[in-house]
Amino acid sequence: MDVFVQQLINGLTLGSIYGLIAIGYTMVFGIIGMVNFAHGDVFMVSSFIALICFLLVTTVMGITSIFLALAIVLVVAMFFTSLTNWAIERVAYRPLRGSFRLAPMISAIGMSIFLANFVQVSQGPRNKPVPPMITDVIVIMERDGYQVTLAWKQIIIMVLTTVLLAGFWYLVQKTSLGRAQRAVEQDRKMAALLGINVDHTISLTFVIGAALAAVAGTMYLMYYGVANFADGFVPGVKAFTAAVLGGIGSLPGAVLGGLLIGLIEVFWSAYFSIEYKDVAAFSILAITLIFLPQGLLGRPEVEKV
Amino acid sequence: MAVDTAHPAGAVASPGSSILPGALKDAFITGLIALGLLGPLVGFETVVIDGALGLAYRPLVVAIMVGIIFAGRLILNLTVWSPNRPPKAQAGPGPVARGMVAISPAFKPALFAFAIGFPFLAAAMTGGLNESRYLIDLGILILTYVMLGWGLNIVVGLAGLLDLGYVAFYAVGAYTYALLATSEPVNAFFASFLGETFWANWAFWFCLPAAGMFAGLWGMILGFPVLRLRGDYLAIVTLAFGEIIRLVLINWVDFTGGGAGIASIPRATFFGIPFTAGEDGFAALFGLEFNPMHRIVFLYFVILALALITAFTTVRLRRLPVGRAWEALREDEIACRSLGLNTTNVKLSAFATGAMFGGFAGCFFAVRAGFVSPESFTFDISAMILAIVVLGGMGSQIGVAVAAAVMMGGMEMLRNLGFLKQVFGEGFDPSLYRMLLFGFAMVAIMIWKPRGLVSSRDPTIYLKEKKAVSGSLVKEGHG
Numbered sequence: 001m002d003v004f005v006q007q008l009i010n011g012l013t014l015g016s017i018y019g020l021i022a023i024g025y026t027m028v029f030g031i032i033g034m035v036n037f038a039h040g041d042v043f044m045v046s047s048f049i050a051l052i053c054f055l056l057v058t059t060v061m062g063i064t065s066i067f068l069a070l071a072i073v074l075v076v077a078m079f080f081t082s083l084t085n086w087a088i089e090r091v092a093y094r095p096l097r098g099s100f101r102l103a104p105m106i107s108a109i110g111m112s113i114f115l116a117n118f119v120q121v122s123q124g125p126r127n128k129p130v131p132p133m134i135t136d137v138i139v140i141m142e143r144d145g146y147q148v149t150l151a152w153k154q155i156i157i158m159v160l161t162t163v164l165l166a167g168f169w170y171l172v173q174k175t176s177l178g179r180a181q182r183a184v185e186q187d188r189k190m191a192a193l194l195g196i197n198v199d200h201t202i203s204l205t206f207v208i209g210a211a212l213a214a215v216a217g218t219m220y221l222m223y224y225g226v227a228n229f230a231d232g233f234v235p236g237v238k239a240f241t242a243a244v245l246g247g248i249g250s251l252p253g254a255v256l257g258g259l260l261i262g263l264i265e266v267f268w269s270a271y272f273s274i275e276y277k278d279v280a281a282f283s284i285l286a287i288t289l290i291f292l293p294q295g296l297l298g299r300p301e302v303e304k305v
Numbered sequence: 306m307a308v309d310t311a312h313p314a315g316a317v318a319s320p321g322s323s324i325l326p327g328a329l330k331d332a333f334i335t336g337l338i339a340l341g342l343l344g345p346l347v348g349f350e351t352v353v354i355d356g357a358l359g360l361a362y363r364p365l366v367v368a369i370m371v372g373i374i375f376a377g378r379l380i381l382n383l384t385v386w387s388p389n390r391p392p393k394a395q396a397g398p399g400p401v402a403r404g405m406v407a408i409s410p411a412f413k414p415a416l417f418a419f420a421i422g423f424p425f426l427a428a429a430m431t432g433g434l435n436e437s438r439y440l441i442d443l444g445i446l447i448l449t450y451v452m453l454g455w456g457l458n459i460v461v462g463l464a465g466l467l468d469l470g471y472v473a474f475y476a477v478g479a480y481t482y483a484l485l486a487t488s489e490p491v492n493a494f495f496a497s498f499l500g501e502t503f504w505a506n507w508a509f510w511f512c513l514p515a516a517g518m519f520a521g522l523w524g525m526i527l528g529f530p531v532l533r534l535r536g537d538y539l540a541i542v543t544l545a546f547g548e549i550i551r552l553v554l555i556n557w558v559d560f561t562g563g564g565a566g567i568a569s570i571p572r573a574t575f576f577g578i579p580f581t582a583g584e585d586g587f588a589a590l591f592g593l594e595f596n597p598m599h600r601i602v603f604l605y606f607v608i609l610a611l612a613l614i615t616a617f618t619t620v621r622l623r624r625l626p627v628g629r630a631w632e633a634l635r636e637d638e639i640a641c642r643s644l645g646l647n648t649t650n651v652k653l654s655a656f657a658t659g660a661m662f663g664g665f666a667g668c669f670f671a672v673r674a675g676f677v678s679p680e681s682f683t684f685d686i687s688a689m690i691l692a693i694v695v696l697g698g699m700g701s702q703i704g705v706a707v708a709a710a711v712m713m714g715g716m717e718m719l720r721n722l723g724f725l726k727q728v729f730g731e732g733f734d735p736s737l738y739r740m741l742l743f744g745f746a747m748v749a750i751m752i753w754k755p756r757g758l759v760s761s762r763d764p765t766i767y768l769k770e771k772k773a774v775s776g777s778l779v780k781e782g783h784g
Contacts, residue, residue, distance in 0.1 A: 034537065035537045035538075035540070045346070048345075048346060049345045051351060051358075052345050052346075052349045053345070055351065055358060056349070059359070059360070080341065080344075083338070083342060084342055087342055091748075091752075092748045092751075095752045096751060096752065096755075100755065101537075102467050102540075103751050103755050104751075105467060105537050105540060106467070106691075106695055106747060106751050107747065107748050107751040109688065109691070110692070110743075110744045110746070110747025110748040111744065111748055113685075113688050113740055113741075113743060113744030114741060114744030114745050114748065115744075116740075116744075117737075117740040117744060118346070119346060120737070121737055122346045122347050122350065123346065123350060123351055124350070126353070128351045128358060129353070129358060130358060131358070227351075237541075237545070237548075240541065244541075275552075275555075275556040276552070276556060278548070279549050279552050282545040282548050282552075285542065285545045286530075286542050286545050289531070289541070289542050290530045290531060290533075293534065293538065
């Protein structure tokens with residue numbers, strides 16, 4: 001029971017991070033129907049930007065308040081990651097609209113390889129360890145010497161995710177930008193005829209997705225305390241799995257899928273085998289796509305000629 | 306980042322007026338964006354000093370890169386993208402294209418002859434077999450990738466299925482050979498009635514077909530459930546399968562040796578005759594002086610033969626109903642289905658055939674290296690093979706071969722260029738930039754020439770006269 005509660009907390013934390021990345025996949029898929037393969041690497045880039053900014057803020061500027069530092073890091077990482085993703089969309093995906101179907105996908109794979117190796121070349125291939133930032137924990141319950149703890153950074157991650165999701169939901173449901181986005185998603189040509197700037201809307205989708213990924217990247221850096229150029233691939237695939245599991249194109253589905261994947265991964269590691277945790281995630285992806293391609297909350301796709 | 310490939314937004318000017326202010330403004334904005342993109346990651350380097358993380362600064366590198374982007378964009382705005390520039394008349398194919406057409410009938414035989422004569426040419430050029438080892442090894446590497454490219458070409462180029470887990474079949478082939486050849490029970494079984502050395506001498510020739518068939522079988526097992534999926538989902542699932550196989554190879558230590566891999570795999574033999582210095586070795590039997598290079602040259606011809614078999618099979622298959630069905634499927638899946646083709650079976654046959662050639666190549670890889678480990682079968686290899694197929698022009702045999710030679714050989718040459726070290730400093734290692742260039746090339750090719758470098762493709766069947774179909778007229782990949 002103690003172990004279970006502890007793993008539940010860990011799983012929800014990890015799931016929040018996956019959920020934030022998954023939104024980027026699901027939004028892009030919803031609006032232009034492509035799997036943005038490079039999104040995992042955008043997440044990785046964001047954690048490096050956060051790392052560099054954190055070092056600048058703490059060592060060069062000498063800010064000692066960890067919460068102030070974290071807030072600055074978040075804003076800076078969101079800005080630069082959004083700029084990166086905006087540029088990626090502009091350069092690698094926009095010229096391919098109307099090309100054959102696999103073209104944007106191949107371009108995205110190329111972009112993903114490019115980003116990972118760009119970071120490897122510019123920052124070096126080794127792990128970058130960050131000193132532990134917020135180490136305080138709250139002991140929830142204790143029995144036979146086993147403590148169930150809730151770390152402050154876990155609270156930060158979960159609260160921040162909830163707040164962001166609420167804001168994001170408001171953006172999509174209530175603002176004119178969200179309305180334009182949903183319209184483009186339904187029918188791009190009709191939306192354009194009705195005066196919506198389609199290119200602009202799609203660009204903004206990439207910017208929002210990147211901003212959420214940047215939050216996830218900063219949280220990931222804070223939670224695990226390490227950044228590596230190869231760390232975009234596996235979290236990216238897991239977040240994509242989350243998006244597919246929740247029903248790709250569905251925003252609540254992405255969050256639900258993220259939480260489920262986080263929980264499954266943590267419980268699998270705790271009760272079965274930690275070596276095969278990635279195998280578990282990849283298998284869920286394959287099984288979902290084969291047996292439940294529309295996901296938990298998605299709509300079945302109708303193929304049109 | 307290649308911001309300068311996008312078209313200018315601000316450089317609109319009425320004819321005759323100066324375009325310089327607009328061009329300058331546009332170039333300035335591009336430079337600013339480039340600064341934002343490159344500033345954090347290139348301008349600062351995270352370095353570990355005494356166990357703690359610190360920052361190193363590289364403002365000069367950022368300044369140079371941003372400067373290049375600014376100047377490049379400005380020059381492009383003033384010349385190629387200038388609104389005052391008279392539009393170029395499209396008058397048929399350019400001189401390069403016409404030249405290509407003129408030499409193309411001679412190109413394939415010339416390439417073939419060069420491939421056959423390459424080891425002797427290399428030996429003659431470097432002045433002896435032993436000195437040519439480096440060149441012949443490079444030839445083997447290139448041919449391995451040519452073969453993998455041709456194998457994947459069946460899946461991606463002909464059938465239009467994006468397979469990101471091709472390395473899984475390469476791994477299956479390699480491990481099939483490694484496990485069977487080093488297996489004690491199998492050795493003991495053959496030793497009981499065919500002699501002690503039989504299995505060590507013949508393992509490769511028995512395992513080669515087995516590896517291909519086994520990989521093909523795996524292709525069917527993995528392919529069957531997923532081939533109903535649409536193109537991009539299929540890509541992701543194959544990626545997942547590739548990773549699952551690699552992770553299982555790492556973690557199933559009892560069976561596969563785990564991350565340490567399998568070592569001392571029996572070497573290739575000349576159809577049962579080992580390349581040893583002894584009495585019954587290859588050199589003694591053929592009356593040659595013993596030279597370890599004989600084995601390398603033989604391996605070169607083995608992979609050349611395997612690659613040619615792949616190419617020949619593909620060419621023949623394209624003339625069979627199944628090959629036509631692949632191409633039809635690539636062009637329009639819904640039309641195929643309405644004409645009564647069983648698309649799942651058609652896809653499955655392409656997937657399994659491609660997997661089989663991947664298995665052959667894997668078997669060859671194991672016998673050449675004498676060692677296999679999961680490290681050799683990462684996603685990077687899949688991506689590299691895919692990049693070769695994409696760059697070569699999906700579906701084009703000769704394009705894939707040229708792309709493999711340029712990519713693998715070109716990088717190898719870069720490594721040996723001394724002046725690069727003088728420009729970029731002593732620590733410059735071009736091989737680090739290989740995947741970077743591969744990724745960039747994939748994006749650039751998709752934008753600039755989505756059909757690859759060899760982009761006009763002959764239809765396999767035609768009525769009365771043969772007409773080349775321009776790549777841009779063919780629409781593919783629906784479904």
